[in-house]
Structures are given as structure tokens and as C-alpha cells.
Amino acid sequence: MDNLLIYARGISAKNINTHIHTHAALQLKMSNLPRELIVDILSRLPVKSLCRFKCVSKPWRTLISHPDFVKTHLHRAQFKRLILAFGNSLYSIDHETSFENDVVAVALDYFPLDQNNQLAIAIIGSCNGLLCLRSQPNTFFVFNPATHESARIPDAPTPDGFDHAILAYGFGYAPSIDDYKLVKAVNAPLVAVFSLKTSTWKLVEGFHCEKSTEVWEGSLPCGTHLNGALHWVFKRRGGGECVIAAFDLETDTFREMPVPAISVSGFSTGSLKGCLCLMDLVFGLRRRDIWVMKEYGVGNSWTKILVVDPCYEVKPLCLWKKSKILMTIDRNENENENGNELVLCNPKDGTCKNFEVVDIPFWFYADTYVESLVSPKFSAIV
């Protein structure tokens, strides 16, 4: 405690009482740091530190576990990561602070997986630090990689023909009701929705397109979560037109979103910098045009920002170091060959460079997540 000497200058035997008094005064000052400052300081810490510091004292445990603190900490979104799923394994990557040639993936071996699991893990969605994962055809988990907590989602109700008809999934957050939902979208008329808050499934009306009664064609990639809604692109059977269905997670209802005035032969959705993206496969060419809806809901704000070629599938993940776009890319038409890679793309000139991960040449699912204290178990007592 040498720093005490700043305040108790010129200590001598005579002043010992003063010294002790000053020491006590300093201790008092330290523990009198106002609560809002402690909250400010703690909210800057990574989740691992916060989980450890719950052990400092019971008041600290209460503070760190409090929903308001969890929100404050989440709002800073200070620690962003990539998550990769390959086979039965999950990997986390600190992509923002890594140097380009030194990107190391950390295996997450604490995710509770049945050892007999034959199916690869699929990442259904990611928001606020929670990942929704599928380990078996019908087994879903909500998992927080930062706190190591996970919760298994109870099986969905199965009306006749339900399982055969499942074509799309999505996982998202509805801020207005503070609830996370897993959506299993099926052919009209039914969609199954699981609410984490109520821990229950319910069946709601499916998507009806005004123009046609049968919209779906084939199975779809997972819905893009944005602005409290999940988005899928449906292509009309036999036609070239597509339609974007947005599932509002607050009201559990579908609405239609405007598409760019283009004809598409294949497509998928994504999000970048808070805007909805549409990836359009140009017919006859192994090329994907990436469109961004600059103003949510405004049809003529669709803007083409990038052309990626050669590739078959591409999904933008995030902005990397504020200037480049990090994307997953599949250069092969055959889905089971070689999986996805990561590329860094410079939007100014369209050049792409491989973003290599040490020891992991490719994988099947990739997404981003932010480290947070959000619990997958809504009724968890900490």
C-alpha cells in the first residue's frame, strides 16, 4: 500500500496515529465509490471477469446479475466474436483483435452434446449473445458461449405432417416484449413459435402471399434476424419473382417486404450494418450480387453494393475493422463438398482475400455473436 504515502506525507513515529487515521480514511473512500461508477467500470469487463467477480460479495453478485446491468453491459457490445460450427464442434474466434495471419479458433468443448450425435451442429441464429443451435433433426438448444450456460428447447408439438413440412428456421429477439423466439416455418397455414420467456410453443398462421397460394420452393436458409423480425425470401414456384416475408416477433404475424426490381434465380438474406441484404445468384453465372436495403421497408432504397465471383453461396457476417466486409463463402455448387471459407472483402474495389483460421480450413456454419450475460434460462436464479 505504498500509494498511501502520497496522502500521509512525512510520517514519523509521532504521527503514527495520523497514519492509521489516514489509512482508514482511504479505505473508507475506496469503498465509497458511488454505485453508478462501479456499474460503469464493471460494464466494460468481459463476461469471464464478471462471472468471477460475482464471487467478490453478495451485493456484487446481485448487481452483476441484475437485468438492468445485463442490458447496460450488452449495450456496450464491447467483445464481438465469430462462431463456427464444424461437424460436432463449435469454435469461437476473436476476429477483431486478431492479426490477419494469426487467427486462432478456440474450441468450445463445454457445450452439452450427446456423444452419439451423428449430425453436424447447425447454427440457427444469434442475437444478444445467445445462439440457437440444432444438434439433431429436432433438438434445439439456446446457448450462451460466454457464460457457458445452455438450455434445451422442449420439443415442438407435432400435428400431422408437421415435421415433413418444415422448411425454414429462425431465431430472434423482440425488444418490445423482451423475448427470444425460435420459429419453425412451415407451409401455410402453420408456423410453430417457441417463446423463451413463457417456455411454450404455439402455432400461428403461416405466410400468405397475395399473389399466389403456394409460394415455397425447396428448403431455405435460416431467417435473418433484424429489427425484431425474421426475414426469409420465398421464390414463387415456377416463376422468377421472389418475395421477402418478415415475421414480426412481437405480434407473431407475417408481412411482406419490398424486393429490388430484379429477377432472381436464387437468393438468400443476410444483414450488414443493421440493414437487410439480399444475395442474388445471377442465372447461368457463378456470381452473387449483394444488395442492401438502406432504408428498412423502403423498396427503392435497395442498392447493389458488391458483386462476388466466383462463388455459389455467400453471406456477409459483419464489418471488419470498420472498413472491410467479412463474409462466408462457398465456392462449390455441391453443398457437401468443402464447406465454407471466410473472406475479407473490400467494398471499394470488390477485391476479396481469404481470412484464414489456424487449423480450420473450412466449416459449415458461421455467424457472429457478442459476449453478453444474457441467460438462456429465463427463470434462472443466480
Add this chain to the structure above:
Amino acid sequence: MSNTSENPKPSSSSAKMTLKTSDNELFEVEEAVAMKFCTVKQYFEDEKDSDVAARGSTTVIPLPNVHSAVLATLISYGKKLPQSNAVADNHEEEETKKKERKKYEQGLLKNLMPGELLDLISAANYLDFKEGLEFFNQALADHIQNKSVEYVRKFFGIKNDYEPHEEEKYREEYAWAFEGVDED
């Protein structure tokens, strides 16, 4: 430790103010810097209303909760921040200043004892010095990030109110969070 502002520019027309610390030291500070301490700004604005003629250097603003060592550091940090009344720099000048500031910040933190951080934070909070608070709060967070529970308790003067068996149970359950922690 300086108790006057460094290198007053002859051409500077900015007024100066005098701040008096808890240990009765006087600091003469340029108005532009002092105004970053919102508490001072408020005091100054209140005083201004009552005595228009006696501006700046003849007004001594008392800061009974701030020690001179702490104020010196805060003023020094405040001077390095972009001044709100400065002429807009071109991009190159801005970048140079940014780099200078980064270097200054690193040097400042290297020479700081952890206990001093708490005093700087308390003082910056009292003075309502937002940029200073932001910087020192982050510095403290960085400092404790990898520290042990015992260190944090001692540092903040927090009493451990867990029963031994409760604490033991927690440490087992969250063993992963206790790995790789700095030794005390």
C-alpha cells in the same frame, strides 16, 4: 508538480481561472480546459451572473474534495483533449494530435499507481469531467480485468459476505472463470 499553467501562449486571449484544492494549492488554468470540468463551469456561470467585472483570474474556485496531485493529473489530461474553441485542424494535424494523445495516455497509465486511479475517478466524477471519467474508468476496468477475487475485494475495500462453503461451491461451478487469473 506545477501549480501554474504551462507555457502560456502570448497570443492567447483565453481567460484563465484559478482553482483551489483541498490542500490549499492554487492552479491557474486556461478557461477552455477548466470548462471541461462541468462542476467548475457551473460554478463559474453562477459567479459570472453575480459579478461580471471580476471574471477569470480574480475568481478563485474552491475544490475542497480534490487533492492537488489529482487535480494536476486531471488538468494535464484535459489539456491534451481536443479543445472545443480551437480552430479546426486539417486531417493530418488531427491524426498527429491523436497519436500524441495516445502516447501521452500510455505514459500516464504506466506511471500511475492503481490506488491513484480510484482518486482520479472520484475527482473526475466530482468535477463532472466526462472525458476524464471515460478514460480512467476504462483504465481501471483494464487493470482489474484479469485480477483475482481477493485482489478486487482489497482494492475496493469490499467485505466478503459469503460463507466459506458458499464461496467454495461457486468457485467449483464456475471453475472456468477462475482460470488464467493474474497472481496477486
